[in-house]
Amino acid sequence: MTIFKLPDLGEGLPDAEVREWLVKAGDEVTIDQPLVAMETAKAVVEVPSPQSGKIKKCYGEPGDIIDVDTPLVEFESDEKAEPKADTGTVVGKIETSDVILQESATGVTTAKTQTKISATPAVRALAKKLNIDLTQLSGTGPNGHITIDDVTNAQSTTTSASNMQTLHSTRRAMSVAMSKAHKEVALVTLFDEADIGHWKDDEDISVRLLQAFIPACQQEPNLNAYFDGDNIAAETFDTINLGVAVDTKKGLFVPVIKDISNKTAEQLRAELNQFKQKAKDNAFTPDDLHNPTITLSNFGSLAGRFATPMVVPPQVAIAGVGKIYDAIVAHQGQPAVHKVIPISLSFDHRAVTGGEASRFLHAFIENLSC
Amino acid sequence: MPVITLIEAVNQALAYEMQQDKNVVCLGEDIAKNGGVFRATVGLLDKFGPERVIDTPLAEAMIAGVSIGMATQGLKPVAEFQFMGFIYPGLDQIICHATRIRNRTRGRLSCPIVYRAPFGGGIHAPEHHSESTEALFAHMPGLRVVIPSSPARAYGLLLASIRNPDPVMFLEPKRIYRKVKQDVADDGKALPLDKCFVLREGGDITLVSWGASLSETLTVAEELAKENIQAEVIDVATIKPLDSETILNSVAKTGRCIIIHEACRTGGVGAEIAAILAEKGLMSLLAPVLRVTGYDTIMPYHKQEKLFMPSVERIMKSVKEALAY
Numbered sequence: 001m002t003i004f005k006l007p008d009l010g011e012g013l014p015d016a017e018v019r020e021w022l023v024k025a026g027d028e029v030t031i032d033q034p035l036v037a038m039e040t041a042k043a044v045v046e047v048p049s050p051q052s053g054k055i056k057k058c059y060g061e062p063g064d065i066i067d068v069d070t071p072l073v074e075f076e077s078d079e080k081a082e083p084k085a086d087t088g089t090v091v092g093k094i095e096t097s098d099v100i101l102q103e104s105a106t107g108v109t110t111a112k113t114q115t116k117i118s119a120t121p122a123v124r125a126l127a128k129k130l131n132i133d134l135t136q137l138s139g140t141g142p143n144g145h146i147t148i149d150d151v152t153n154a155q156s157t158t159t160s161a162s163n164m165q166t167l168h169s170t171r172r173a174m175s176v177a178m179s180k181a182h183k184e185v186a187l188v189t190l191f192d193e194a195d196i197g198h199w200k201d202d203e204d205i206s207v208r209l210l211q212a213f214i215p216a217c218q219q220e221p222n223l224n225a226y227f228d229g230d231n232i233a234a235e236t237f238d239t240i241n242l243g244v245a246v247d248t249k250k251g252l253f254v255p256v257i258k259d260i261s262n263k264t265a266e267q268l269r270a271e272l273n274q275f276k277q278k279a280k281d282n283a284f285t286p287d288d289l290h291n292p293t294i295t296l297s298n299f300g301s302l303a304g305r306f307a308t309p310m311v312v313p314p315q316v317a318i319a320g321v322g323k324i325y326d327a328i329v330a331h332q333g334q335p336a337v338h339k340v341i342p343i344s345l346s347f348d349h350r351a352v353t354g355g356e357a358s359r360f361l362h363a364f365i366e367n368l369s370c
Numbered sequence: 371m372p373v374i375t376l377i378e379a380v381n382q383a384l385a386y387e388m389q390q391d392k393n394v395v396c397l398g399e400d401i402a403k404n405g406g407v408f409r410a411t412v413g414l415l416d417k418f419g420p421e422r423v424i425d426t427p428l429a430e431a432m433i434a435g436v437s438i439g440m441a442t443q444g445l446k447p448v449a450e451f452q453f454m455g456f457i458y459p460g461l462d463q464i465i466c467h468a469t470r471i472r473n474r475t476r477g478r479l480s481c482p483i484v485y486r487a488p489f490g491g492g493i494h495a496p497e498h499h500s501e502s503t504e505a506l507f508a509h510m511p512g513l514r515v516v517i518p519s520s521p522a523r524a525y526g527l528l529l530a531s532i533r534n535p536d537p538v539m540f541l542e543p544k545r546i547y548r549k550v551k552q553d554v555a556d557d558g559k560a561l562p563l564d565k566c567f568v569l570r571e572g573g574d575i576t577l578v579s580w581g582a583s584l585s586e587t588l589t590v591a592e593e594l595a596k597e598n599i600q601a602e603v604i605d606v607a608t609i610k611p612l613d614s615e616t617i618l619n620s621v622a623k624t625g626r627c628i629i630i631h632e633a634c635r636t637g638g639v640g641a642e643i644a645a646i647l648a649e650k651g652l653m654s655l656l657a658p659v660l661r662v663t664g665y666d667t668i669m670p671y672h673k674q675e676k677l678f679m680p681s682v683e684r685i686m687k688s689v690k691e692a693l694a695y
Binding site: 012032091092093094095096097098099100101103104105106107108109110111118119120121124145 | 373375400404407408453493494495496499500520521522523525526544545546547548549550551552553554561562567568569570571602605619620623652653655656657658
């Protein structure tokens, strides 16, 4: 059984008189339910129940004076009552717990950053409405802020009397990305061809192209890497997340097949088919397009043999594959007509050497030629 | 190292400083024999005697005013108001005199007083016991307002407040008096006044709060992290003078700010912070500065308290609003 003693009802008064019992022995009560009205020297106070349970006994009749800290109500219970720690007044209820705070008194330090674009919210809203890229503007306001005039002027120059249509969405993203890539990358392209005369008629060309990356990246991991031009740093990857350039009505997308080394030919074909469907349905998600480590651009479905495909930072290499054609090749000393795949391997010469690219290309072609 | 609650940290700081500095005295209702209604001053009477730990009559104007007399004559009083709601009879003494004596005497006299009071609601208490009117005090020139949010900060900031040569309103968020424990070394090290503490770093949105509301604010930050949204959480700690630099730097990074306080909306300290952001941080803002606050009424009773105080849900709703911009 648990005995609830009369708590200090506030202001440090030593006792209180029972005015009226709100419960009786045998009643089931819930926590906080008023048990009894007690009159102190100052006011009539209702004492709430400290727990849920069944009342066993009420101490005192109306008119009796009960001292603070002497029994008031007895509860029936099978739990042992723990003597309550002295917490002071019971004006109100202070929550307690055993949680220990793990945290530094002075908090954490944070990195400071400069504001990237300096413009008021109204100016930003106008720029958004007019489809103007604030990063391309320089501000004429105080401290170089971009003003509302800067934005309206930019609008009139981009869409003036001519039929110039501002580019949006994918085409715009491509413009911005290629502009940046062109500015930063030291582009070199190696051209070669793979003789696939011995391939069966039903060979899955796309899957073979994907698979050729595996031995090539193993041979030269420096082409499956990221390069940071600002800090002149590079990171090579064991996993090959292969970007596959896909041409759609909406524009150029590069969805990524993750970890091609650990996928079977069937899985690769399935993912390529998924991409084809998503391209048709315009349903690529940001996760589909996330962080390729190296890219394949199979651009030659209709025409075009060789090209200088763009390397988009932070990647350092891209293999472009042109239109497969019937070539006259030397085969065992005699002219023969074999199907041939033209390959253009572009790389960023800030991060990759000609030798590395050459060995990569060699392994790539070897794999296709078998 | 002792693992203690916020109220125990207050007690630890008082004991430390009274030991170091014989001029520190404590006064207030029920603080000596009773040890304080929340046990903030338990044990001090035995350690330091009745001349330094004083039970006052039930007279707040007297508590405020006697402290001024003590302070101008060389003592360092730490005066307790039993609840923030009881300070108001003492306002005349505090505002018209304690905060102005240095100015009035051109520096000849000053008031190194700490006025301590439990503040804030959420403890199922009757009227007058749940006040959050820190904005009133922040408005008064010459008065510093400090609000700790953890046991360690209660210890360090109270020491700093006692050592400060000018009046400090030290408001203790009573809802979290015993909510958590923390390892707080009794080493007498003060924490800096007039500085915000960044409790969590993040780049997506800045959440500014103080006192007990930080509890809900940090919960919101954890929930956001599950959605890959990183919130930066700032504990203002010293409400006045405000460390606007820390807040401005944070919003320069995130572009979005939500201010959370339990006190009523109109004229609350959140308005001051929002004005500073509009004035000095406008170029960084990507969304309006939003405030999640108590409503313009007194704390309701008991079961409706949760509706009044900024809840995790209300804070999250404002966060999502700001992120939509």
